[in-house]
Amino acid sequence: MDFSYTDEQLDLRDSIIKFSGQELNDDLAEHDKNGRFPMDKWKKCADMQIMALPFPEEYGGHGANFLTTVLSYNALAYACKDAGLVHAIGTQILCGFQILHFGSDRQKQDFLPLVCSGEKIFAQAITEPDSGSDALSMRTKAEKAADGRYVLNGTKMFITNGPIADVVVVFALTDPAKKTLGGISCFIVEKEFAGFGRSKPLEKMGLKTLQNGELVFEDCHVPPTHLLGREGQGALIFNESMELERCFLPAAHLGTMERVTEKCVRYVNERNAFGHTIGKFQAVAHKIAQMKVNIELGKLMLHKAAALKDQKKRASLEASIGKLFISECLKKTCLDAVQIHGGYGFMTEYEIERDLRDSIAATIYSGTSEMQYNMISKMMGL
Amino acid sequence: MENTKTEEIIREFITVNLLVEQKDLLFSDHESLIDSGIIDSFGIMALLGFLEEKFAIKVDGADLLPENFDSIITISSMVGQIVNRQSEA
Numbered sequence: 001m002d003f004s005y006t007d008e009q010l011d012l013r014d015s016i017i018k019f020s021g022q023e024l025n026d027d028l029a030e031h032d033k034n035g036r037f038p039m040d041k042w043k044k045c046a047d048m049q050i051m052a053l054p055f056p057e058e059y060g061g062h063g064a065n066f067l068t069t070v071l072s073y074n075a076l077a078y079a080c081k082d083a084g085l086v087h088a089i090g091t092q093i094l095c096g097f098q099i100l101h102f103g104s105d106r107q108k109q110d111f112l113p114l115v116c117s118g119e120k121i122f123a124q125a126i127t128e129p130d131s132g133s134d135a136l137s138m139r140t141k142a143e144k145a146a147d148g149r150y151v152l153n154g155t156k157m158f159i160t161n162g163p164i165a166d167v168v169v170v171f172a173l174t175d176p177a178k179k180t181l182g183g184i185s186c187f188i189v190e191k192e193f194a195g196f197g198r199s200k201p202l203e204k205m206g207l208k209t210l211q212n213g214e215l216v217f218e219d220c221h222v223p224p225t226h227l228l229g230r231e232g233q234g235a236l237i238f239n240e241s242m243e244l245e246r247c248f249l250p251a252a253h254l255g256t257m258e259r260v261t262e263k264c265v266r267y268v269n270e271r272n273a274f275g276h277t278i279g280k281f282q283a284v285a286h287k288i289a290q291m292k293v294n295i296e297l298g299k300l301m302l303h304k305a306a307a308l309k310d311q312k313k314r315a316s317l318e319a320s321i322g323k324l325f326i327s328e329c330l331k332k333t334c335l336d337a338v339q340i341h342g343g344y345g346f347m348t349e350y351e352i353e354r355d356l357r358d359s360i361a362a363t364i365y366s367g368t369s370e371m372q373y374n375m376i377s378k379m380m381g382l
Numbered sequence: 383m384e385n386t387k388t389e390e391i392i393r394e395f396i397t398v399n400l401l402v403e404q405k406d407l408l409f410s411d412h413e414s415l416i417d418s419g420i421i422d423s424f425g426i427m428a429l430l431g432f433l434e435e436k437f438a439i440k441v442d443g444a445d446l447l448p449e450n451f452d453s454i455i456t457i458s459s460m461v462g463q464i465v466n467r468q469s470e471a
Contacts, residue, residue, distance in 0.1 A: 180423050181421070181451070233446065235423045236446040236448065237446075312440050313440075317431070
């Protein structure tokens with residue numbers, strides 16, 4: 001097995017790190033405190049064509065393979081300290097994948113260029129106030145009217161990019177009588193559609209620059225041209241989407257882990273106590289060594305999953321294992337980083353507490369850690 | 383590959399891996415696996431991985447339709463169509 005990266009991948013990684021470090025980190029403390037989305041930074045990322053990476057050139061993309069996209073996303077999160085912005089970009093790309101894999105030619109032509117350019121902000125709406133882990137027990141309905149349009153009624157909750165979304169991929173029940181397989185469909189809803197409402201952003205403990213909110217559909221009419229895939233295909237689209245999401249978003253977690261670990265190494269090699277640098281204490285060194293172990297193991301899992309996707313193979317087990325392991329390690333790394341930095345780790349000025357607050361959601365979204373354990377055990381035949 | 387052999391292979395996978403506590407459950411090749419609750423959205427994930435590896439096929443978005451996974455017959459038919467399509471490509 002060859003785990004080396006190509007020169008092109010390394011160049012891309014370096015350029016994204018340089019760009020992110022220079023352009024994406026100023027005003028972050030202010031934005032984090034006020035829960036403000038950095039639209040100017042979003043536009044810079046769009047100009048850098050980060051959102052365009054994995055999509056075909058005919059839609060304004062770069063045609064990069066999945067591993068290259070994962071490596072690039074990892075580089076972005078390594079150098080960009082705004083995990084909320086990074087997550088927003090990840091959501092944009094994931095919505096693009098849904099349209100790429102299940103959209104009609106017309107839908108790809110209409111929407112993928114907007115994904116790539118960042119001109120429109122995309123969101124995906126699955127979670128509801130009463131259905132999170134049990135996502136497919138959703139209640140939002142899409143009833144077909146006499147004129148062929150679908151009328152959506154219901155509420156979606158905690159939707160990433162929701163309050164600022166221009167286009168939303170919405171999952172809704174088209175046949176409540178059927179079980180989940182066959183009863184759920186997927187729609188592309190544009191913010192201009194009558195009956196579509198967005199709440200103001202919800203206040204969160206972390207990822208504060210990321211805009212999450214409630215989406216309300218009240219007799220929202222959606223033309224049949226905006227059905228994504230086939231009617232009844234929603235649960236299968238959901239499965240495929242979740243597998244990709246679990247292969248992709250942890251790349252950002254790893255980037256944060258790498259950055260935080262480096263910060264810890266610098267600190268413990270400078271900070272003195274009891275006559276020498278605190279990095280010489282095993283209690284401290286072992287924590288950082290474990291961070292390194294977790295990063296390297298996480299990378300192997302992430303890369304294996306990405307390689308499988310590039311080979312057009314299924315990676316359900318690898319995606320769940322990778323997401324579970326990496327997200328839990330992210331939280332542990334950030335918590336240990338605060339502890340290692342002592343009083344300074346607790347202060348907002350040192351930014352480590354923000355990384356910790358941002359990390360908490362990682363074991364919740366894309367399927368909680370508990371759900372990943374459930375899936376892994378089922379895939380083992382338990 | 384003969385259809386009956388494909389169907390047997392699929393049946394065995396479902397019985398061993400998806401009917402963990404109901405291995406003696408009887409169901410026909412035409413019975414709706416979805417309506418009877420034998421296959422749910424998780425079961426499809428596991429089944430897809432098995433089908434792709436066992437029959438060396440790639441199930442694309444266009445094939446990911448609930449009706450293709452409704453019964454052993456329809457699953458077998460889908461596998462056959464993909465095998466033929468791949469061999470012609």
